[in-house]
Amino acid sequence: xxxxxxxxxxxxxxxxxxxxxxxxxxxxxxxxxxxxxxxxxxxxxxxxxxxxxxxxxxxxxxxxxxxxxxxxxxxxxxxxxxxxxxxxxxxxxxxxxxxxxxxxxxxxxxxxxxxxxxxxxxxxxxxxxxxxxxxxxxxxxxxxxxxxxxxxxxxxxxxxxxxxxxxxxxxxxxxxxxxxxxxxxxxxxxxxxxxxxxxxxxxxxxxxxxxxxxxxxxxxxxxxxxxxxxxxxxxxxxxxxxxxxxxxxxxxxxxxxxxxxxxxxxxxxxxxxxxxxxxxxxxxxxxxxxxxxxxxxxxxxxxxxxxxxxxxxxxxxxxxxxxxxxxxxxxxxxxxxxxxxxxxxxxxxxxxxxxxxxxx
Numbered sequence: 001x002x003x004x005x006x007x008x009x010x011x012x013x014x015x016x017x018x019x020x021x022x023x024x025x026x027x028x029x030x031x032x033x034x035x036x037x038x039x040x041x042x043x044x045x046x047x048x049x050x051x052x053x054x055x056x057x058x059x060x061x062x063x064x065x066x067x068x069x070x071x072x073x074x075x076x077x078x079x080x081x082x083x084x085x086x087x088x089x090x091x092x093x094x095x096x097x098x099x100x101x102x103x104x105x106x107x108x109x110x111x112x113x114x115x116x117x118x119x120x121x122x123x124x125x126x127x128x129x130x131x132x133x134x135x136x137x138x139x140x141x142x143x144x145x146x147x148x149x150x151x152x153x154x155x156x157x158x159x160x161x162x163x164x165x166x167x168x169x170x171x172x173x174x175x176x177x178x179x180x181x182x183x184x185x186x187x188x189x190x191x192x193x194x195x196x197x198x199x200x201x202x203x204x205x206x207x208x209x210x211x212x213x214x215x216x217x218x219x220x221x222x223x224x225x226x227x228x229x230x231x232x233x234x235x236x237x238x239x240x241x242x243x244x245x246x247x248x249x250x251x252x253x254x255x256x257x258x259x260x261x262x263x264x265x266x267x268x269x270x271x272x273x274x275x276x277x278x279x280x281x282x283x284x285x286x287x288x289x290x291x292x293x294x295x296x297x298x299x300x301x302x303x304x305x306x307x308x309x310x311x312x313x314x315x316x317x318x319x320x321x322x323x324x325x326x327x328x329x330x331x332x333x334x335x336x337x338x339x340x341x342x343x344x345x346x347x348x349x350x351x352x353x354x355x356x357x358x359x360x
Contacts, residue, residue: 031055031065034105036098038083042110046352048084049109053098067098071235071300072106075312075355078300085111087301087355088121120220121356127227127309137219137320142328143282145211149175149323150258151342153183171258180208186258209336214256214282215324220315220354224299228312230359231305235298240316242295244349249275249289252345255323275347279321287319287349297353307359315354322346 039050055065071078074094075087083096091113097106120135150171158165172183223240249271253260256278272289280286301312322344325334330344 030058031063031101031103032058034065034067034098034100034103035062036096036105036107038107038109041108042112043085044112045085045088045090048082051081051083051096051098051107053100053105055100055103065100067100067104070097070099071095071302072097072233073302074109074111075301075357076111077297077353077355079298083109084352086353087111087357089113089119089356120218121313121315124311124358127311127358127360129311131222131225131313133222134318135220135315137217139215139217139328141216141283141285142324142326143214143216145178145213146175146256146282146323147178148256148258149173149212150186150255151340155185171254173258174208175211178211180211182207208340210326212323212331212337212342213326213328214279215322215328216279216283216285217320217322217328219318219320221318221350222313223316223353224314226312228301228310230307230310232310233300233302235300237296237298238314238353239294239296240314240350240353241292242316242350243290243292244347245292246271248345248347251343252321252323252347253278255345283321285319285321287321289347289349292350299353299355301355301357309360311358311360313356315356317351317354319349319351320346321349 033056035054035056037052037054039052040047041049043049051069053065053067055063057063066081069078069081069083072095074092075090076094077084077086078096083094085094091111094109094111095106096109097104118138120138122132122135124131150173152169153172155168155170155172156165170185172185173181174183175181176184224236224238226234226236228234246268249268253271253275257274260274268291272291276287276289279289297314299312299314301310323331323342324344325331325336327334329335330346331337331340331342332344
């Protein structure tokens with residue numbers, strides 16, 4: 001992580017007002033034109049480009065400026081100095097306009113489309129048709145067998161003082177070092193003064209039918225929609241849930257890294273770092289596990305006039321990582337594990353917003 005010194009931060013804060021007020025342009029003349037560039041001019045769906053503007057003054061000098069950007073043709077997500085191709089299925093030009101102190105210019109980008117991505121969204125019958133709250137989940141990948149796997153099971157614990165007994169739900173190993181084994185308490189849960197017996201004899205007599213896996217599926221949740229006529233433009237900021245919850249991360253982490261879960265506390269940074277590493281190990285999916293928060297996205301659309309009605313919708317992508325059998329079925333629904341009472345411990349990671357538009 002890059003760290004800034006206090007002196008650098010102070011200098012940067014002091015510099016911004018000078019740039020915005022034009023004080024640094026002394027002797028350079030007024031800005032009479034803008035030159036616009038993007039980090040790339042051709043995008044595929046999901047890609048983001050950085051936008052840059054330079055002002056040319058009446059005396060021929062160039063100066064850095066911070067303009068206001070707006071979308072005048074096409075669709076996507078526009079930031080303060082960035083643009084993301086976030087509209088599912090849109091292919092064609094996107095025209096952006098930058099304005100600074102009464103001077104404006106336009107920049108055209110080209111979006112190439114989905115590049116073979118499957119379309120999970122239903123086709124509504126009309127602009128006012130009811131839409132589902134979420135798309136059907138799509139199984140992206142069945143993961144590799146786990147090398148460590150633990151589950152909560154019930155034990156009878158008999159203590160040495162009197163006839164005191166208690167039923168406890170404790171984490172126990174089922175797979176260790178890549179091998180299936182009979183249930184074994186972890187070191188942190190063993191008590192040398194107590195005698196432990198497993199309540200359900202199925203765990204004593206039967207090994208697991210196979211090693212569980214960490215699999216990956218994706219769906220999209222509807223967060224906003226708008227019906228507009230042809231030739232209409234609009235822009236709106238919407239809020240949505242992003243990231244995941246501590247409870248979900250804790251449950252899955254305890255199954256995949258049981259010793260660490262019992263001995264290293266449950267701080268968010270520790271959990272998220274190790275869980276992301278486990279996800280990458282078993283599914284080859286690099287993900288960033290972040291705490292859940294409320295995020296905002298500015299949705300802009302400039303409708304062409306070649307249709308009477310447009311239905312614009314906003315969806316948030318949800319990646320779910322969960323414990324499954326070798327067919328990708330969650331453990332609690334798997335016929336192979338029907339007698340074990342296991343949980344798939346799903347972790348839902350809400351990420352980027354996707355926009356989908358239909359026309360009639």
